Amino acid sequence: xxxHEDRAxxxxxxxxxxxIEQDVLPGLGLDAAxxxxxxxxxxxxxxxxxxxxxxxxxxxxxQIDDWHGxxxxxxxxxxxxxxxxxEIGYLVDEPAAFTIGTExxxxxxxxxxxxxxxxxxxxxxxxLNAANARWGSLYDALYGTDALGDLPAGGGYDPAxxxxxxxxxxxxxxxxAPLAEGSHADVGGWSVVDGALSPALKDAGQFVGFAGExxxxxxxxxxxxxxxxxxxxxxxxxxxRGDAAGLADVVLESALTTIVDLEDSVAAVDAAxxxxxxxxxxxLMRGDLSATFRKGxxxxxxxxxxxxQWTAPDGSSVILKGRSLLFVRNVGxxxxxxxxxxxxxxxxxxxxMDAIVTSLIALYDIKDLGAFANSATGSVYIVKPKMHGPxxxxxxxxxxxxxxxxxxxxRHAIKVGVMxxxxxxxxxxxxxxxxxxxxxxxxxxGFLDRTGDEIHTAMQAGPVVRKADIKSSAWIxxxxxxxxxxxxxxxxxxxxxxxxxxxxxxxxxxxxxxxxIAHPRTGANTAWTPSPTAATLHAxxxxxxxxxxxxxxxxxxxxxxxxxxxxPPLAHGAEWSEDEVAAELDNNxxxxxxxxxxxxxxxxxCSKVPDIHDIGLMEDRATLRISSQHIANWLLHxxxxxxHVEAAFARMAxxxxxxxxxxxxxxxxxANPKASLAYQxxxxxxxxxxxxxxxxxxxxxxxxxxxxxxxx
Numbered sequence: 001x002x003x004h005e006d007r008a009x010x011x012x013x014x015x016x017x018x019x020i021e022q023d024v025l026p027g028l029g030l031d032a033a034x035x036x037x038x039x040x041x042x043x044x045x046x047x048x049x050x051x052x053x054x055x056x057x058x059x060x061x062x063q064i065d066d067w068h069g070x071x072x073x074x075x076x077x078x079x080x081x082x083x084x085x086x087e088i089g090y091l092v093d094e095p096a097a098f099t100i101g102t103e104x105x106x107x108x109x110x111x112x113x114x115x116x117x118x119x120x121x122x123x124x125x126x127x128l129n130a131a132n133a134r135w136g137s138l139y140d141a142l143y144g145t146d147a148l149g150d151l152p153a154g155g156g157y158d159p160a161x162x163x164x165x166x167x168x169x170x171x172x173x174x175x176x177a178p179l180a181e182g183s184h185a186d187v188g189g190w191s192v193v194d195g196a197l198s199p200a201l202k203d204a205g206q207f208v209g210f211a212g213e214x215x216x217x218x219x220x221x222x223x224x225x226x227x228x229x230x231x232x233x234x235x236x237x238x239x240x241r242g243d244a245a246g247l248a249d250v251v252l253e254s255a256l257t258t259i260v261d262l263e264d265s266v267a268a269v270d271a272a273x274x275x276x277x278x279x280x281x282x283x284l285m286r287g288d289l290s291a292t293f294r295k296g297x298x299x300x301x302x303x304x305x306x307x308x309q310w311t312a313p314d315g316s317s318v319i320l321k322g323r324s325l326l327f328v329r330n331v332g333x334x335x336x337x338x339x340x341x342x343x344x345x346x347x348x349x350x351x352x353m354d355a356i357v358t359s360l361i362a363l364y365d366i367k368d369l370g371a372f373a374n375s376a377t378g379s380v381y382i383v384k385p386k387m388h389g390p391x392x393x394x395x396x397x398x399x400x401x402x403x404x405x406x407x408x409x410x411r412h413a414i415k416v417g418v419m420x421x422x423x424x425x426x427x428x429x430x431x432x433x434x435x436x437x438x439x440x441x442x443x444x445x446g447f448l449d450r451t452g453d454e455i456h457t458a459m460q461a462g463p464v465v466r467k468a469d470i471k472s473s474a475w476i477x478x479x480x481x482x483x484x485x486x487x488x489x490x491x492x493x494x495x496x497x498x499x500x501x502x503x504x505x506x507x508x509x510x511x512x513x514x515x516x517i518a519h520p521r522t523g524a525n526t527a528w529t530p531s532p533t534a535a536t537l538h539a540x541x542x543x544x545x546x547x548x549x550x551x552x553x554x555x556x557x558x559x560x561x562x563x564x565x566x567x568p569p570l571a572h573g574a575e576w577s578e579d580e581v582a583a584e585l586d587n588n589x590x591x592x593x594x595x596x597x598x599x600x601x602x603x604x605x606c607s608k609v610p611d612i613h614d615i616g617l618m619e620d621r622a623t624l625r626i627s628s629q630h631i632a633n634w635l636l637h638x639x640x641x642x643x644h645v646e647a648a649f650a651r652m653a654x655x656x657x658x659x660x661x662x663x664x665x666x667x668x669x670x671a672n673p674k675a676s677l678a679y680q681x682x683x684x685x686x687x688x689x690x691x692x693x694x695x696x697x698x699x700x701x702x703x704x705x706x707x708x709x710x711x712x
Contacts (some may be wrong), residue, residue, distance in 0.1 A: 001340070002014060002015065002132045002270065002271050002272065004341060004655045007036040007039075007040070008033070008036040008037045008039070008040035009040050009343050010036065010039070010040050010043065010340055010341065010342065010343070010348075011340070011341035011342075012036075012337045012340050012341075013270075013271030013275075013340070014271075015271045015272050015274075015275035015339070016274065016275050016278075016339050016340065017272055017359075018031070018212070018275070019275045019278055019282075020035070020070060020357070020360070022221075023282060024281070024282060024360060025365050025694075027364065027369060027470055028284070028360075028364065028367065028369070028410075029364050032593060033380060035360070035406075035577050038406040039406065041319070041406075042341070042352065042356060042402050042406060043237045043342055043348055043349075043352060044342075044343075045402065046349070046352050046398075046399055046402070047342055047348065047349050048345075049395060050333055050349040050351070050352065050395070051349075052449070053333060053388075053391065053392055053395060054333060054693070055367070055636045056391070057388055057693065057694060058693060059547050060088060060089075060090050060424075061456075061457070061694065063088050064085075064088075064090070064457060064460075064461065064517040064669070065460045066460075067084055067463075067505070068080075068458065068459075068460035068461040069460045071461075072460070072462070073460075075572075076461065076462075076567065076568070076570055076572075078563050078566050079563075081331060081566055082562060082563075082566055085288055085427075085566070087287065090389075090427075091423060091427055091428060091562075091662055092389070092390060092428050092431050093431075094430055094431070095430055095431050095434045097489070098434055098437065098490065098491075099490065099491035100433065100437045100438070100440055100490055100491045100492060100495060100496065101437055101438040101440060102412070102415065102437070102439060102440055102441055102495050102496060103438075104377040104378065104379055104412075104413075105415065105441050105495055105496065106325055106375050106376055106377050106379065107254040108257050108324075108325040109257060109325065109381070109441050109442070109496060110441075110494055110495050110496065111226065111494060112226045112227065112252070112256055112543050113225065113226065113227075113255040113520065113525035113542050113547035113548065114226075114227055114253065114255070114257075114525075114526065114539055115254055115255050115256065115298065115526065115527065115528075115529045115534075115535040115538040115539055115542070115665075116255060116256070116257045116258065116259065116499060116526040116527065116528050116529070116535075117130040117133055117255045117257075117258040117259070117324065117499075117528070117529060117532065117535055118261050118265065118329070118502070118528055119258060119259070119260060119261060119265070119281050119494055119530075120261055120265040120266045120606050121260050121261055121262050121266055121277045121281060121328075122266050122268065122273070122276060122277055122280065122603075122605070124280055124283070124289060124290070124291040124642060125291040125293055125302060127260065127280055127284065127289065127291075128289060128290070128291055128302045128303065128304065129302070129532055130255065130260075130324065130532065131258055131284060131304055131305075131320070131323045131324050131326065132302075132304065132305045132323060132324075132471070132532070133254055133255035133258070133324055133497075133532035133535050133536075134253065134254060134255055134322060134323050134324045135163075135230070135251050135252070135254060135255070135305075135308070135322065136251065136254040136255075136532055136533065136535060136536030136539075137249050137250075137251055137536065138169050138172070138249070138250040138251065138252050138536060138537075138540075139165050139166070139169060139239065139249045139250060140198060140249075140533070140536075141509075141533045141537050142165040142168055142169065142537075143161060143162065143165045143534040144533070145507075145509040145510075145533060145537070146507070146508065146510045147509040147510055147511055147513055147537055147681060148161075148164055148165070148168060149510055152203060157238070162239060164644050166239070166243065166247070167185065169250045170183070170184040170185045170247075171185075172250070172540060172543070173229070173231075173250065175543070175544070176222075176224040176225075176229060176543040176544075177201055177203075177206050177222045177224055178201070178202045178203075179199055179200065179201060179202060180199070180200040180201060180202050181199070181200075181351070182199070184245075186244075187244065187245040187247075188244045188245060189201060189216075189244070189245055189246065189558065190216075190217060190220055190231070190233060190245060190246075191214065191215050191216065191217070192210050192214040192215075192217060192313070193214070195313035195314060195569070196313065196380050197210075197313075198234045199218065201222070206222050206223055206224060206593065207220070207221075207313060207488075207704035208221040208222060208223050208228065208310070208312065208318060208575055209221040209310030209311055209312045209313070209315075209318040210310055210311055211309070211310050211311065212233075216233075217233060218232070218233055218234065219231065219232055219233065219310065220233070221310045224543050225443045225543055225546050225547070227252070227253045227256075227539060227542055227543060228252075228253040228320060229250065229251070229252055229253070229543075230250070230251040230252075231247060231250060232247070232248045232249040232250070232251060233245065233246045233247060233248065233433060234246060234248040237249075239283070239509065241511070242612070247449075252536050252539045252540075253320075253539065254418040254532065254535040254538075254539045255324045255529070255532060255535040256324065256325065256526070256696075257324055257325045257326075257327060257497070257526065258324035258325070258326055258327070259326075259327045259329050259383055259417075259697055260280075260284065260326055260327065260328045260329065261329045261606075262277050262281075262328065262330055262331060262354060262358070263330065263331045263332070263386075263621075264327050264385070264449075264598050264605070264606070264620040264621040264622055264694030265606030265621075266605040266606070266622045267599050267603040267604065267605040267701070267705055268605075269701075269702045269705045269706055269709070270337075270338055270339070270706065270709070271337075271338060273603075274337060274339045274350075274353075275339070278358070278361060281328060281358060281361050282361045282364070284304075284326060284374075285361050285362055285363075285364040285365045285370055285374065286364050286370045286371065286626070287304055287371030287372040288303075288367070288371060289303070289304065289372040290302060290303045291402060294533065299352055304322075304323055304371070304372055305322035305323055306318065306372070307319050307321055307322045307372070308320050308321075309324050320346070321373075322372075323372060323374075323502070323653075325374060325375070326374050326381070327381040327382070327383050327417060327442070328352055328358045328362070328380075328381065328382055328383070329382070329383035329384075329385060329417075330354035330355055330358060330382055330383070330384060330385075331350045331351050331354055331385070332351055332384070332385045332386030332387065333349065333351050333387065333392060334351075334386065334486060334563065334693060334694075334696055334698060334699075335349075335350045335351070335394070335698050335699070335702070336348060336350055337350040337353055339353065340353055341697060343415060343560070351384075352399060355382065355399055355400065355403050355414075356403055356406070358380075358382065359382070359403050359404075359407060359409075359414055360407060361402075362374075362380040363407060364711065365380075366378050366379075366380065366409070366413070371595060378410075378413060379414075379415050379441075380409075380413060380414045380415065381415050381417065381441060381442075382400070382414060382415065382416055382417065383416075383417035383419060383442065383444075384396050384416050384417065384418060384419065385419040385421065385449075386421065386422060386430070386445070386449065386696075387418065387419070387420065387422065387425055388422045388424040388425060388694070389422075389424040389425055389428050389431075389432065390428055390431035390432045390434070390435045391435075393418065393425075393432040393433075393435035393436050394435040394436075396436065397416070397435055397436045397439065400416065400439065400564065407509055408568075411438075411455050412438050412439045414439065415439050415440070415441040415442075416436050416439050416440055416441065416442070416597050417440075417441060417442030417443070417444065417497070418432060418433065418436065418440060418442065418443050418444075419443075419444055419446050419449075420432075420443050420444060420445055420446065420450070420483050420493070421444075421445070421448075421449035421450045421453070422449070422450065422453045422694070423450070423453045423454055423457050426445075426479050426482065426483065426565065427562060427565060427566065429443070429482065429483065429486045429487075430486050430490060432488070433486070433487070433490045434490075437490070437610050440492075440496055441495070441496045441497065441511055442496055442497045443487050443492065443496070443497070443498055443499065444478055444497070444498075444499035444500070444526075444528075445479065445483045445499070445500055446501060446622065447476070447480075447501045448501070448502075448620075448623050448625070449622040449625060449628060450462060450479060450624035451470055451476075451596075451626050452622065452625030452626045452629050452695050453570075453694060453695065454470075454475065454568060454569065454627075454628050454696065455626065455629040455630060456692075456694055456695030457568070457694075458568035458570065458631055459629075459632070459634075459690060461465070461568055461570055462570045462571065462572075462637060463570065463571045463633060463634055463637040463639050464568070464569050464570060464571060464630065464633050464634075465570070465571050466567045466580075466584050467584065467587070467588065467626065467627070467630050469569070469585075470569045473567075473569035474564040474567055475564055475565050475566070475567055475568065475569065477564065478502075478560050478561075478564035478565040480522065480563055481522075481560050482559060482560050482565060483498070484498055484522050484523045484554060484563050485554060485555075485557065485559040486559060488523065488551055488554055488555040489555065489559060493525075493548065493552075493555070494548070495563055495657070497525055497526045497571075498523065498524050498525055498526075499524055499525075499526045499527060499528070500519040500522070500524040500526070500527040501527070501528055502528040502529070502618065503515075503516050503527075503528070503529055503530055503534060503538075504528060504530065504617045504618050504619075504623075505530075505615060505616070505617055505618075506530040506531050506533075506534060506608060506616065506618060507608075507615070507616050508615075509533070509534065512529075512537065512538065513537055513540065513541075516529075516538055516541060517544065517545065517666075519541070520542055520544075520545040520547045520550065521545055521550060521554075522550070522554070523547065523550045523554040524550040525547045525551070526545040529602040530618045543643075546616055568622070576639070581634075581639060581644065582644070582648065584630075584634075585609075585631060585634075585645060585648035586612060586645060586648050586651060586652055587612050588627040588630055588631050588648075589627075589631070589645070589648040589651075589652040589682075590611065590612040590652040590655055590656060591609075591611060591612070591619070591623065591624075591627045591647050592624060592627050592628055592631075592680050592682045592685060592686070593649065593652050593653055593669065593679070594610060594611070594619070594656045594659065595609055595619045595620075595623065595624050595681075596624065596678050596681050596682040596701070597660070597666070597669060597676075597678040597679075597683075597684070599613070599678075599701055599705065600677050600681050600701070600704050600705050600708050601665075601666070601667050601677070601678050601708060602665055603705065605620060605621070606618065606619065606620040607619065610659045612655070614659065621697050621698065621701070624685065624697050625695055625696065625697050628685035628686050628697060629689055629695040631645060631686045631689070632686055632687075632690050632695075633691030635686070635687075636690055642687070645686060646683075649673075649679070649682065649683060650670070650673070653669040653670040653673060653676075653679060654670040656669065657667065657669060657670050677704055677707055677708045677711070678704070678708075680704065681700060681701065681704035681705075684704070685697055685700055685701075688700065
């Protein structure tokens with residue numbers, strides 16, 4: 001049982017007290033009483049406003065529900081809808097032209113374009129893998145995935161496949177760093193003579209540095225579109241000794257930035273979970289996080305990688321970071337946490353607690369107390385998800401002001417990344433950016449949550465189209481295009497990231513290479529990838545596309561209007577056969593059960609979950625929000641019945657049981673669904689879906705996970 005102790009009028013869980021008072025504050029030289037007094041003041045100021053903002057969300061949704069309900073059966077009128085949304089204050093006036101004023105932003109965010117990772121904070125091994133994914137082996141990424149069009153056969157190294165990998169990598173070098181004459185495939189050796197690379201590059205400025213002896217370097221560092229490429233030369237290496245130039249590997253600068261996630265990809269429901277999450281963030285900021293695990297029958301220990309060093313052509317040193325620049329994603333405004341109870345006995349807003357504690361821990365980086373530097377500019381990078389409109393963005397801005405004052409940080413040292421993933425935010429994006437204009441470093445389209453919010457906002461308007469068809473809806477195209485255009489109009493280029501969403505299929509790298517180049521081509525200077533390997537392969541796209549040149553071209557185009565964005569993906573009288581309805585229900589139910597069973601029973605918030613076709617997809621709460629809201633919408637409008645849904649859950653429970661048969665920790669559902677808390681939680685997400693605030697899954701997931709923890 002968690003016990004709470006008084007701290008400045010707050011009732012704070014023992015796990016959180018131990019972390020902060022024993023592990024965090026002493027190393028910072030800060031006084032515990034002063035810290036808690038300051039924290040209590042922040043909660044006193046911001047908890048009531050947080051509650052009021054949530055009440056405003058509910059009031060707006062009730063008005064929208066009533067408006068749609070009164071027009072049920074009528075054709076959707078986007079003009080009337082826009083007028084109504086302006087009347088109730090859901091839409092605000094577009095601000096006058098402005099440019100963000102953010103200063104002190106690290107180059108990885110402001111001046112570079114490249115992949116981004118999102119990693120659950122509760123898994124130390126994954127955290128370290130992601131943080132160390134700043135550099136990745138192109139040879140390994142090509143050899144070990146289907147990036148070449150097929151998968152490697154088992155049974156040891158395949159020389160023929162290895163030759164294909166080398167050929168593909170050298171073709172990439174011909175494109176990204178072409179020689180003055182000939183091809184990289186024809187190079188017989190490298191040397192550095194009087195500061196010049198031999199054989200020479202077409203653009204001599206792409207040669208950045210080397211390691212080892214100039215006459216026979218062990219490493220050559222190149223640059224293209226701001227991203228670095230390392231040629232590893234080792235004639236004793238199994239690959240290098242068979243290569244004319246001794247090239248043993250091509251290493252790419254890959255994940256420039258990583259989001260350490262306390263939100264959608266984790267299952268943190270109580271004080272113990274939150275303390276563990278903060279402790280891992282502390283390990284990253286202090287630089288002493290490590291993970292020991294068994295792999296291939298051997299015990300291995302992983303830690304953060306040091307910086308990397310080369311000799312520049314002029315003889316000076318070139319030092320590049322060995323790690324991704326780390327953001328931390330706090331939770332949104334919705335949830336409260338039992339880790340801290342306020343003076344009135346209520347649970348504290350979890351997002352306020354996250355802002356205070358993650359920023360406090362980041363002082364280890366700002367004060368240069370860690371083993372490694374994260375931000376070179378003294379900034380704390382917090383991604384803030386699930387904000388609804390400019391009032392909520394302004395609330396975050398004031399909250400961060402207060403945290404800066406508590407921690408004696410300069411104004412706007414805490415930077416913010418705005419997840420553009422709720423309808424009221426994307427429809428008022430410029431006003432949201434303006435509300436945080438002096439600290440914003442990131443906007444990102446979150447297709448999954450944005451789709452869930454689209455369904456819930458239009459819940460009473462009518463049945464939505466099938467889930468796969470939503471991806472081709474007009475509002476999606478408008479949403480993605482407006483996000484980039486508005487970001488550029490507000491001056492984000494050169495100061496902040498404009499990001500795109502996740503490639504969800506980590507085993508389908510050939511498809512990713514074909515499709516995900518679309519993200520940099522839109523002018524987005526980062527996009528999410530599901531693994532370090534995927535980040536290395538996605539880096540190829542940023543060598544192929546000069547994103548900042550694209551941004552200049554996009555900035556000259558007009559910003560798409562609101563009409564398409566405000567047109568929900570309604571079915572417009574479409575009728576589906578019984579088989580089509582059953583297939584849609586099965587697809588949704590399987591996805592819900594496959595994710596929820598791990599969340600509730602094992603506390604896993606993000607993992608590769610087999611879909612209905614047994615294809616592994618990276619799932620988190622955002623995908624769950626879509627599937628549960630989709631079935632709830634069809635139930636509401638009579639596309640299916642409760643019996644249809646129950647039958648789909650029963651069928652899919654058996655399928656999910658089969659998919660997890662090899663997991664010793666798995667608890668089957670199909671034989672006795674009433675005894676399965678996970679099964680009951682999955683049902684609740686659908687049958688109580690219309691009533692959930694903005695369709696979010698967190699309230700139900702947390703409640704059922706707490707039951708599971710109490711039982712086990």
